[in-house]
Amino acid sequence: MIIAERKPLEEIFGMLAPYGRIAVLGCGTCVTVCMAGGQKEAEELAAAISIKRKKDKQDVAVEAFTIERQCEYEFIDQVAERLKKFDVILSLACGVGVQTLVEHMPELLVLPGLNTKFMGYPTEQGVWAERCLGCGDCVLHMTQGICPITRCAKSLLNGPCGGSSEGKCEISKDTDCAWHLIHDRLSRLNRLDVLKEIQPPKDWSSSHHGGPRTIVREDVRLASGKQS
């Protein structure tokens, strides 16, 4: 899922300073699960904004509410009328949600309350780790389920590099060397031969480096949505 983190409060207070009627809009999917932007976090943030304004002796009307997903028009439609009553919407969705809101309701002023970090999962309660960069050309079959593009600090395809020490990456003793993990896994599966082949340069055009990406699936498109 998408992992995000709330922006620092001071930054949020600064962004919101010019506005009096504020909606803090939570998102009920990824950011709820990673405890960054669900209803609970939206309410807490709304309370923090109110307290700050009270302290500064400034009027404010803040409401916190949440929709299932900010990245789909049908959920946005459920609160469209309500959103129009505010000067500003502080979205606690990921960057996709913020942009979907703006595209669907261009008349709204929408600001981001989160920093969207990565695609990953919770390795334990309170710890989230990045696992996919969305490079568009998965290599997990070669590396037996450990992504070198994401987890190697240099995205090497022929690793481990000379900085790998005692299982850790040269960037930090707290970061596993992805290629050490891959080596161990291949060794266990008797597949170390994979490491002997020179992997050719990756075609990054399937990733963001090829420009912003769109997927079109004619088989599932609705006739009305098709462009001529």
Next chain:
Amino acid sequence: MLAGSNLEKVINSGHFAVTGELGPPKSADLTQLKEHAEAMRDYVDAFNITDNQTAIVRTSSIGVAGVLIQMGLEPVVQMTVRDRNRIALQSDLLGAVALGVKNVLCLSGDHQKFGNEPGAKGVFDIDSMQLLKAFKDMRDEGKFIGGEKLEAPLQVYLGAVANPFADPFEYRVDRLEKKIAAGASFIQTQCIFDIERFKRWMELVRERGLHKKVAILGGVTPIKSLGAAKYMKNNVSGIIIPDELIERLQGAANKKEEGLKIAIETIQQLKEIEGVAGVHIMAIAWEEVVPEIVERAGLYPRPKL
């Protein structure tokens, strides 16, 4: 002969090769670097020029190489994949060769987080293995990575690095073999302080006959002070400094002399190891001792070929 460089000739004629490292400054004033190079002139077969080492912005390796060539000295241009994509790397190889560069060393490069621009975007479009292979293909097949043909043949002597002190240890020989297949004619190793581990690695290298396919130059760094040794031990990844070495320095009255002695002894031991073809001396920030080390290690005068 692949490029006919002095280094290539020394290696091919079976002499124990000596290369020295020069780190470009954080300015375009190369006065001091030129002085160091001049002092080392007769003591090394070629000069390695680091490429923004530890991700600190410095005069470019190719720029410095051009200056050395004007001085009649032979550079080994280091090229990392950290700061340039395949377009720039291939283009810079052409530019370097056009300037008269004959030796190129391919490496990954330290991660940008260690340098003075930690907010930089790391490029890593290709890795060091792919870089070597790309340069080999440019030379041997006359082809760029994308498949297009070069308009004229290219000559270059290619090297790579190896770190016998990195993990997993067993993999380090596989990696060397892979680098040879990718195009390395010579190898410069990480600084050797743990000579026993280096010897174990060389055993595995010889078992596979790899020392006959590539010239291995052992990396040697003279330690200037106890502080420097401790710093390297704790902060530089991929370097192993045994406790005995720290203790030896601790016990020495003259730390600098002891550091020199350790370096010279290391070179003497390297000379005895079957399959070691030379030494690469990395006396960064202590370049002035290189002639003394070379002389005391019995490697002076250098062959004139």
